[in-house]
Amino acid sequence: MTTLSLIGIGCGDPAQLTRAAIDAINAADLVLIPRKGTAKSDLADLRRSICADVLTNPATRIAEFDLPVRDATEADYRRGVDDWHDAVAATWSQTIADHLGDEGKVALLIWGDPSLYDSSLRIARRLDPLPDIEVVPGITAIQALCAAHTLPLNDIGKPFLVTTGRRLREGGWPHGVDTVVVMLDGGTAFQSLDPDRIHIWWGAYLGMAGQIIMSGALAEIGPRIVATRQEARARHGWIMDSYILKRGS
Template sequence: MIELTLIGIGTGNPQHLTLQAVGALNAQDLILIPNKGAGKDDLAGLRQSICTGAIRSDDQGGSAPSIVEFDLPVRDEATQDYRQRVDDWHDAIAEIWWQNITTHLPDGGKVGFLVWGDPSLYDSTMRIADRLKARADISLQVIPGITSIQALTAAHAIPINTINGPFTITTGRQLRDGGWPDGAETAVIMLDGACSFQSIDPEGVQIWWTAYAGMENEISISGALADVTDQIIDTRAKARADHGWIMDIYLLRRQG
């Protein structure tokens, strides 16, 4: 029997861990941490640091879980169909999970994965976990976490919506290909590596943009989209060059 726990850890700030998440980390026999390769090593390092701060040492009673890093496979961008690329990538990740679990817990046990933000929001960890259920007797528990959306609105001290106003959470790809979401006054854009706010008419649109939300190196810019577009693009490029990676999110709102 394998007990798989997906633990939402917030946006990289150790103080974002809930008490439930801390308890779940300490209850595991094995914690698997993905390494995304050169230039993104500090993402694995942040997970390691969170574990170091949250997991009790052996001399505090109980047995600390083993922590094992694994190399995350690169998604094949040669395949034209986006959905097929993602499905193939998830299959490859599930295979690596299975190999590590059976190697380090041959008799079963409790396995934990640290998930950025909350596992429910634009994260495929639960979909990957479902692939393992066909292989073994696996139970799945999910621990919610603080999302980058919460960190974004907190960074700018703004509500996510106007009074009784609708909002949409979507991706940069959808904004770029489909334009402004139908019926929404406010759009929260995630997973945007192309600064897709450039693809919409900036007239009357305000933007609140944050990179590394909730972390020590958090960067925030806000203002009329027409006025701050170039500043955001330049700041984003410099931050990515400095750190080797970037995670950012932004909120767009049409005035009136």
């Protein structure tokens, strides 16, 4: 029987690893490292760096694989995601079979935490054969963003909402909350909002050497974030960012 450990590794800083994450990496017979193309080679490099830094078990092997790409032209978003998850699960299963067989302990290093806007748990349940699954939690991008800005996320006695850039762009400001955390924004969905009385805390490459953070009134800082984001994406070939919006009275 195979055990699959989904290990949250934080947002890029090896110092964010918990002791439980380090123990789980060293308990694995096989560590899988996904490659997401040359434009995102930094992400594979960071996983390699983490393994080089904390892996002390000489019996643990590392296997890299190319991650399938989601078909962005699929008109039905959910169907496109489902097809992509099936392809990723098949790739995981084949890589495990090629390097481990049908028995042993496999580790996947998951950006942030497997519970928050990450599909690893859904994909893991599509593997054939189905392994035992365990999760080692990690620091999320939300925690890293709040820490970078020394910002308490919630106002006293008030709720907040975590959403995506696509939903913010399509639905506008969510009802019933004054604090919104935006993840997985492929662009700058905050531009679709009336910036009056909105403050933004934005961060890209959180926890990495190239971390960028900016904050201020959305009407003033929004255009600067757009320009900075475009420049950073052109320089790196990719960008991972998130932001918090708070609406005042």
